[in-house]
Amino acid sequence: MNFSLDDDQLALQQGIRSFCEQEFPLDKLAALEPTPVTRGRWRQLAEMGVFSLRLPEASGGVGLGMAEAVLVFQELARRLVPGPLVWSHLTAGMIEGAATGETIVGGIDDTHPTNRPPLLEHAAVLDACVVLRRAGASSAPASALAGSDSATPLDPLTPLRRLTALPLGAQIADAARAAEWRRDGALLTAALQLGIAETTLELAVAYAKKREQFDRPLASFQAVKHLAADMHVRVECARAAVYAAGATCDDPAIGDPERAVSSARVVAGDAALKNARMCIQIYGGMGFVWEMPPHYFLKRALVLEHAFGTTDDHCELVAERVAG
Amino acid sequence: MDLRYSDADERFRKELRAWLASEVPKYGPPPARNDWPARRIWDTGWQRRLFEAGYAGINWPKAYGGRGATLTEELLYYEETARARAPYVGMNFVGMRHGGPTLIAEGSELQKQAHLPRILCGEEVWCQGFSEPTAGSDLAALKTAAVRDGDDYLITGHKIWTSFGQTADFCELLVRTNPVAPKHKGISWLIMPMNLPGIEIRPLPTLRGESDFCEMFLESVRVPCENVVGAENDGWRITNVTLRFERGTAWASDIIELTQFLRDMAELAKRTTRDAASAWDDRALRRELGHLAAEADALWALMKWQIGEVQKTGVPGLGGSALKLAFTELQQRTYEFGWRLLGRAGLVREDVGGLPVGEVVETMLNNLSLTIAAGSSQIQRNIVSERILGMPREPR
Numbered sequence: 056m057n058f059s060l061d062d063d064q065l066a067l068q069q070g071i072r073s074f075c076e077q078e079f080p081l082d083k084l085a086a087l088e089p090t091p092v093t094r095g096r097w098r099q100l101a102e103m104g105v106f107s108l109r110l111p112e113a114s115g116g117v118g119l120g121m122a123e124a125v126l127v128f129q130e131l132a133r134r135l136v137p138g139p140l141v142w143s144h145l146t147a148g149m150i151e152g153a154a155t156g157e158t159i160v161g162g163i164d165d166t167h168p169t170n171r172p173p174l175l176e177h178a179a180v181l182d183a184c185v186v187l188r189r190a191g192a193s194s195a196p197a198s199a200l201a202g203s204d205s206a207t208p209l210d211p212l213t214p215l216r217r218l219t220a221l222p223l224g225a226q227i228a229d230a231a232r233a234a235e236w237r238r239d240g241a242l243l244t245a246a247l248q249l250g251i252a253e254t255t256l257e258l259a260v261a262y263a264k265k266r267e268q269f270d271r272p273l274a275s276f277q278a279v280k281h282l283a284a285d286m287h288v289r290v291e292c293a294r295a296a297v298y299a300a301g302a303t304c305d306d307p308a309i310g311d312p313e314r315a316v317s318s319a320r321v322v323a324g325d326a327a328l329k330n331a332r333m334c335i336q337i338y339g340g341m342g343f344v345w346e347m348p349p350h351y352f353l354k355r356a357l358v359l360e361h362a363f364g365t366t367d368d369h370c371e372l373v374a375e376r377v378a379g
Numbered sequence: 380m381d382l383r384y385s386d387a388d389e390r391f392r393k394e395l396r397a398w399l400a401s402e403v404p405k406y407g408p409p410p411a412r413n414d415w416p417a418r419r420i421w422d423t424g425w426q427r428r429l430f431e432a433g434y435a436g437i438n439w440p441k442a443y444g445g446r447g448a449t450l451t452e453e454l455l456y457y458e459e460t461a462r463a464r465a466p467y468v469g470m471n472f473v474g475m476r477h478g479g480p481t482l483i484a485e486g487s488e489l490q491k492q493a494h495l496p497r498i499l500c501g502e503e504v505w506c507q508g509f510s511e512p513t514a515g516s517d518l519a520a521l522k523t524a525a526v527r528d529g530d531d532y533l534i535t536g537h538k539i540w541t542s543f544g545q546t547a548d549f550c551e552l553l554v555r556t557n558p559v560a561p562k563h564k565g566i567s568w569l570i571m572p573m574n575l576p577g578i579e580i581r582p583l584p585t586l587r588g589e590s591d592f593c594e595m596f597l598e599s600v601r602v603p604c605e606n607v608v609g610a611e612n613d614g615w616r617i618t619n620v621t622l623r624f625e626r627g628t629a630w631a632s633d634i635i636e637l638t639q640f641l642r643d644m645a646e647l648a649k650r651t652t653r654d655a656a657s658a659w660d661d662r663a664l665r666r667e668l669g670h671l672a673a674e675a676d677a678l679w680a681l682m683k684w685q686i687g688e689v690q691k692t693g694v695p696g697l698g699g700s701a702l703k704l705a706f707t708e709l710q711q712r713t714y715e716f717g718w719r720l721l722g723r724a725g726l727v728r729e730d731v732g733g734l735p736v737g738e739v740v741e742t743m744l745n746n747l748s749l750t751i752a753a754g755s756s757q758i759q760r761n762i763v764s765e766r767i768l769g770m771p772r773e774p775r
Contacts, residue, residue, distance in 0.1 A: 056388065056451045057381050058680075058687035064380060122380055260768050275771035280764035284704070287763050291684075291701045292677040299680035302382040309382045314676070321673035367666050373676070374669030377638070378645035378659070 058299070060126070067123055071130040074103050079134035081348045084212070091137035091212045092159065092180045101156025105131065105140065106147040110154055116147070120305035121239065125246035125297050132250025135351055137212040139177050141243045141362070142185055145236045149227055150183055150194055158182040160194075164363055165221065166237060175200060176358070178216035186221060187240075192233045195224030210354035240363035242300050242316045245323035248359055249293045252326035255334035255352050256286040262338055273337070282333055289326035296322045314376040317369040324366040327356040382683065384451065391448070392455050398432055399463035406466065412589050419504065419546045422469035426501030435499040436475070439483060443495035450628070450686050457631035461639070467632075470543050474498035474505035476629060478551040481568065481621040485609040490570065494549070506547035508538040508571065508595060509618075516758050517775070518553075519562045519615060523597060525554035525569065527604070532556070534571070534600040540752075544580045544593030547573050557612050568614035570606040577601070587744045622754070623699055630706045631682055637713055638675045641668055643735070644717050651720065658720060671713050678706055697766050700759045707749035707756065714743040 060068065078099065079087075101107065108124050110116020117123075124144070131140055139161035143153050152158030161177050162185035175184060184195045202218035209215075228236065260283050263274035273279050300315035331353035335342035342349045360366065384392070406425060410417035429435040430444065437453040439445025446452075468475055479498045482491050497503035514521040523536025534554055541550070550571040557565030571578075577600040582590035609617045645668060648658040658664055685698045717739045718725045730737045750756040764770045 056384050056683070056687075057690065058683045059691055060380055260770065264770065272771060274764075277761070277773065280768075280770050281757070281760040283768055283770065284760035284763035287768060288701045288705050291698065292674070292681055292705055295680035295684040296673075296677035298380070299382060299683065302380055306383060317669075318673035318676035321670060322677040366670075370666040370669035370673065371662070372669065373673045374645065374665040377642055377668065377672045378649070379642070 058295075058302075064123060064126060067119075068126045068130060071103055071105075071127050072133070074099075075130055075134040075136060079136050081134065084135060084348060084351050085346060087137060088211045091214065092139075092177055094156075094159075094180075097138065097159055098156040100136070100138075100140075101154065106143045106156060107154040108144070110148045114148060115154060120301070121242060122298065122301040122305050124239075124243060125249075125301040128243045128246035129250040129253070129297070132247035132355070133254045135212060135251075135355055137177075139181065141240050141247075144243065145240055146183075146185055146194070146227075150185075152182070160185060162187060163221070164237065164240070167364055167368060173218040173221050174205075175202070175216045175218055176213050178202070178218075179204065179214065184222050184224070185227070186224070187233055187236060189230060189233065191226055191230050192228035192236065193224040194227045195222035199224060210351070210358045212351065212355065213358050237363060238313060238316050239304065241320045241369065242297070242304065244359050244362045245293075245297050245300070245316070245320040248320075248323035248327035248356065249290070249297045251352050251356050251359075252286070252293055252323065252330040253290050255327075255330040255349065256283065256290055258348060258352075259283060259286065259330075259334040259337040262341075266339075279337060282337060286330045286333055289322075289330055293319070293323040293326040311376060314373060317364075317372040317376070320364065320369045321366055321373065324356075324360060324369075327359065328353070331356045384455070388451055388455060391452050392459060395434060395456065395459045396463070398434070399459060399465055402428060402432075403463050403465050409466065415545050419470055422466065422471055423501035423504065425466040425469075426471045426475075426499075430500040436479070436495075439479065439495065439499065443483075443491055444499045445495075450690060453628055454631055454682070454686060457628065458635050461632040461635035464639075470504050470546065471498070471501065473507045473543060473547070473551065474503060474549075477507065477621060478505040478549070481551065481608060481617060484620060485568075485617050487608075489605075490608060494570070503549060504543060504547045505549050505551060506541050506543040506573070506593075508541055508550045508552040510540045511537060512539050516755055518618075519566065519775075521553055521555060521566065523552070523554050524558065525556045525567065525602070528601070530604050531601045532569070532604060534569075534577075534597050534602055536597050538595040538597070539583070539592075541580070541593045541595045542591055544573075544595050545582065545590070549573060550595075553614055553618065556607075556614075560612065563615045565612055566614040566618075567611050568608045568617045569602060570608060571600070571602050575600050575602070586747065587741065623697070628682070628686070629699075630678075630702060633710065634675055634678050634682060634706065637710060638672060638679075640713065640717065641672045641675065644668060644720055647734070648720060651722075664720075667716060671709065671716060674705070674709050675713075678702065678709065681705070697762060700754075700762045700767075703753070704756055704759045704763070707746075710749055711743075711746045714739060714746055718743050 104117045107116040108119050112118040142162035143160045146160045147154035150160050153160045159180050160183045161181040163173050164187045166189050178200050182197055184200055186193050199222035202216045205215045263279050264272055266273045296319035300319035303309045303315040304312045334349040338349050341347050410421050436445030437448050437456045441447035511521050525532035525534045550573055552569045552571045554567055554569055555565050556567040577598040579596040581594045583592045583594050584590050585592055651658040681702055688696055721736055724731050724734050724736050725740055728740045761773055765772050
């Protein structure tokens with residue numbers, strides 16, 4: 056047993072990190088607001104292997120597993136890369152063009168009763184929309200996505216459309232595949248949440264070291280240090296749980312993938328929301344200002360709370376596994 | 380990254396599981412908590428059995444009677460002994476988890492030979508003499524004085540929270556050997572036999588009404604200078620190194636036990652009637668239990684992650700502080716959850732009506748010490764924020 060990232064994994068992590076830092080700098084977040092997703096950037100993400108990562112090499116993919124996918128999604132969230140990343144990743148290989156970024160695939164998880172009326176993310180740029188149900192998944196074309204776009208989506212980088220009806224389309228996956236997508240979708244969401252938890256910790260600590268009050272850095276006050284320590288603990292727990300769940304999905308001999316994923320999703324979801332809120336608190340008044348990055352992280356964390364099952368939903372799943 | 384246990388690991392697990400399955404039921408129930416002679420016999424008797432079967436000191440060197448195995452096997456050992464509900468390390472704690480590892484890392488050959496095999500086979504019980512009434516979180520402010528007198532020290536002082544002081548054979552004692560040096564630089568780590576003249580032990584009943592803790596009064600106790608471990612005045616460094624080892628895997632069995640406790644509570648909820656339904660039909664209760672279990676799962680993963688980091692560098696990092704912070708608070712919340720499930724039955728401390736009231740209440744009370752002992756949660760937060768996050772240090 057060796058639960059450390061190997062050299063290939065570290066290189067993958069570093070590669071995607073450099074790309075995101077260059078293409079999605081945190082001081083340019085506001086510039087993304089008019090068009091959070093563009094075809095050019097989407098194809099760049101595809102070239103980085105974001106969507107084809109787990110496809111076999113023979114099918115033009117990278118041939119890696121969930122253990123690597125969580126590393127990539129953690130990095131994407133560290134720079135708040137917008138778009139239906141999880142849906143396009145899940146359907147690569149199932150929907151033509153998803154792997155190469157030529158087709159932008161979004162989706163609706165309709166297995167959770169909280170998702171009514173159907174609010175669809177990034178509707179305006181989608182080429183296809185997957186609807187995930189317990190019985191299976193279908194894919195509808197962009198023409199089936201009629202509705203009204205919200206003028207004020209909670210996350211300025213996640214536009215939302217209120218659909219007039221759930222889009223109908225051709226069946227593309229059976230119940231077993233749909234269950235796998237729900238599980239993998241929940242874990243990739245947890246990886247995004249981990250990236251948010253980690254980055255808001257880093258932002259808060261850096262800000263507290265720089266900002267002075269009472270002729271001392273904020274970071275020298277124990278009241279602030281202990282908040283940061285709690286944020287660090289949440290990141291450590293979330294990272295271990297998310298990485299372990301990735302490895303468990305790849306090799307069920309390690310443990311129960313469903314439980315590992317739900318546990319990771321619970322812990323990472325809490326970490327993202329609590330750390331993002333605490334980041335705003337540590338920034339003080341500046342945390343309440345639009346041009347500073349913390350609110351973007353909190354708003355994305357709030358969107359992710361409703362992706363592929365809420366924290367409460369996953370708590371119940373874990374409880375069922377514990378009770379046996 | 381490879382989270383699969385190797386074939387050799389799995390063989391070890393299988394052997395150990397079979398041994399525990401036959402030995403644990405035979406060993407019988409523990410004695411009353413305040414019966415110190417009986418507790419010593421029970422705790423050290425189990426240690427002896429582990430030793431004879433080759434399961435004492437999983438990662439201790441073979442030369443001193445240990446198994447010389449890997450950290451992964453040690454983790455498996457904790458996992459399996461917790462699953463089998465084997466006797467806890469109990470009174471062997473200080474020797475097995477603290478004093479012994481300190482000797483392995485820093486002791487002389489003579490010291491290792493004199494103590495390690497005897498700790499492993501349950502012949503030697505150790506206690507800890509670190510804290511003092513005026514040196515708690517600020518442990519380095521300790522005042523117990525060791526004054527040279529020929530080849531001996533004469534030791535005078537007052538120690539507190541001396542767990543197992545009533546029954547121990549040796550004490551890992553921190554003393555001030557240089558009163559004028561800066562406070563961290565005048566401390567030595569000393570092996571003190573507990574049968575010397577001038578040592579007085581007074582039990583200190585805890586909020587549970589029992590006397591796991593003692594106060595220890597030392598009046599000109601004569602200890603040979605050769606009993607110093609490491610160099611004179613280097614005791615603070617030694618203490619910190621071994622504290623990190625202690626924090627590395629110390630909670631492994633507790634995390635497994637916590638998950639088992641939650642499974643027990645799920646079963647209890649299913650047979651607890653509330654408002655004409657079972658408590659398990661209460662969605663809020665299931666969510667709360669699931670949340671606690673998810674956190675326990677994450678801690679188990681974090682334990683494995685940290686072992687991976689130790690294997691990479693050879694030295695435990697500071698990660699144990701994060702693990703201790705998270706585990707101790709989770710343990711407190713989990714037993715408070717269990718206590719609420721018991722309803723008014725939890726207002727007594729003995730089992731009633733087929734409910735495990737005694738275990739839940741006693742553990743809930745004992746848990747209050749977890750966030751105070753071995754570096755309080757506030758001290759751990761200082762460590763995390765200063766040494767991991769690089770924030771400015773508190774005055775010290």
